[in-house]
Amino acid sequence: MSTTMDDAIRRNFADRAPERPNTIESANLRMRARRVTAAPAELQQARRFRQASVDARAMERECILPAVSDVAALRAFKILRTRVLRRLDMHKWNSIAVSGMSVGEGKTMTAVNLALALSQDVNTWVFLVDLDLQRPQIANYLGLSFEKGLSDYLLGKAELEDVVYNLQSERLGVIPNARAFQHSSEFLNSPRMGEFTAALEREMPRRIVIFDMPPLLASDDVLAFAPQFDSLLLVVSEGKSGRAMLRGAKEVLSEMNLLGVALNRSKERNESAYY
């Protein structure tokens, strides 16, 4: 099973087409930004975490990339991956918090798929952290079966290597969570959490850390955790996120680095067979 999935991912992401910068970006990018690939020495130090199995049916249900056959969706995630990489490089950012306006906009789906897409790039190493402490979802999305998760680490019952799981590729490490916390923002500001993020940053080679966060306006989790991440990827769902909410979120967003907006459930579908 895992081999077929791997094949699917390879088929989708093996060829990275060079991208034409769009107008807005080209205005910011006067100079050519060259990606710095990880040095071979770092690669030698790369830690291997324990392997975990995933459930294809769960992934199919939740539209997680290896199980997605929708051409337009695959193309969209490729575009998203590339643009995110360019922006991170440009600003020398390493961590991304994925959040949205409200529940059900596809935050976790976007975070997981972005992590998967990034990990398909041979030069990119990724951590995916389930930080929606009140409603942890990543494990469900992947159909991931695991022993210890983030909650165990935060409660001091486990160390980092106990809670990181590799999915097929060693370049993607998933930190799932099983237990929901009532007082999530307190945990997010706890010293143990500080230790956790520091430990993630210490890992070699340097990895892009993706935090799956609760909605921006539903709680203070994102605001509380803001000092710990470099940039915010805002997920907006067409026909689901209210205009007024988006307008209300604008002020909150101005306090953070906005990596960009991903428009989900877009009706503007490009299905041309050319690509």
Next chain:
Amino acid sequence: MDSDNNPEFSGYIHAIARRKALLFGLAIPIAVLAILLSIGLPDVYTSSALVEIDEPTSSQAMAETSSGESYADQYVQNLKGIVLTDSNLRRMIREHDLYPDYDDETAMLMRVKRDISVNIVTTPILDPRTGREREVVDAFTLSFDHREPGKAQKGAEWLVSAFLAEHRRQRQGRASNAAQFYAKEAERLRTQVGGLEAKLAEFKRANAGQLPELTEVNMSIMDRAESQLDQVNQQMASLRQERVFLASQLEQSRAQGPDAGSLRGLEDQYARMRSSYDEAHPDMVALRRQIDAMKYGTSAGTGTSLKSQLNSKRATLAEARQRYGAEHPDIKRLQRDIATLETRIKNGERGDVDMSDGTAVGMQLRTQINAIDSQIGSLMARSAELRAKLSGLERNVTAAPQVEREYANATRDLNIAREKYEQLLNRQMDAEVSEAAIVGGRVDEFRLVQAPMLPGEPAKPERLAILLIGLVAAVVLGLTITVATEALDPKVRGARDIRDLLNVSPLVAIPDIRNSRSRRRNAWRFVTASASGVVGVWIVFTVIANYL
């Protein structure tokens, strides 16, 4: 591209693209319905009649009232309300067996009411007073729709005859009502007039002789009475003179002493007359009685004593009563004389004949004086009578102006009532005449100009129009509702919204990812939507097809 240069237009295009499902979900059923209706609706035939309202006088009256809408309009509506009652319509349906495939009577009645139409036809005229154009109702059409041309005609014919009959009945009823009303009013006034007349008669009786119309008569009577009074006074004066003269003669004859020679003279005369008359001759008898009376000095048997006067008067009265009425002046006079004589006898007077003066001349004089006296007495009575009459007449003449006022009131009331009464009688007669004319059918205001024909071509449905309207409506409605829904949607739609709200373009637009679940869901949605669309279209089609 054009759509990029025109943001609003491209917005619409995107909105429509996003809401294809809604657009097609609206437009396709409407279009299908239009096609179904344009093909599947049954033919309906219309037969109609034109009835002219032929009433020049009343239409003129209407033009004069200029109260906007004319009464003819209202009248036709009123007529419609009376003719198209449920029971009438039931009879119509039964007579012509209009809807053999209907079981429910209520549905049948609703059906027939839909099929009948009454329309007012107006003509624009130039109002001479205001100078503006006005609509004048001068006809109306009666039409009946049916799926069979023959029945359409039958129904229209029934309608025409029902309307005309009802109209005639109405007018007749109105005329006869008017006649009855006038008759009743006339009767009422007649009694009123009778009462006033009785009152006037009573008034006349109460003020007899004082009525203004008698004033002149009264005056002339007064004049006459006055002249009569004058005459009487003159007569009295002359009689008094004569009496004075006679009284003086009597004094003379008394002064000559008792006339001794008179007995002798009488005896001589008697002897002389015996030679020529029989002793039984009345003159002889009278003369002998006179001589006897003188010889024996008795007054018995003479007519001069009061008693004998009384007797003779009574005899005269008895005789006069046989000839005259009790009121005759002679009789009255005699009665008065008798009354005077009786009082005199009662007072102890024996007679004014003094036997000492018992000479023939004296007696004669006395008799004459007595006669004059009695004449004077009667004249005095007459004069008193005339005076009384005069004063009465004067009273009447004085009272006349006051009486005149009341009298004028009474007569005026009476005259007015009489005039009204006559008017009412005239009107009653007019109403009766017009009723008779209506019954005779000589004055119909409604004229059937165009009788209902057997329709050759179906009047409905306008298949092409239904199709075109339906298709246009499908497009317009679909687009309008789609765009409206888009405009009213408070949710984020498309990259444009994000640009507008956050001033950043989205990194990527991830489409609604299709997996087995979403495909199933979409398929299910499509099936339910199509099924409900088909059912909805079918229901609407059936309803409309039954309605038409």
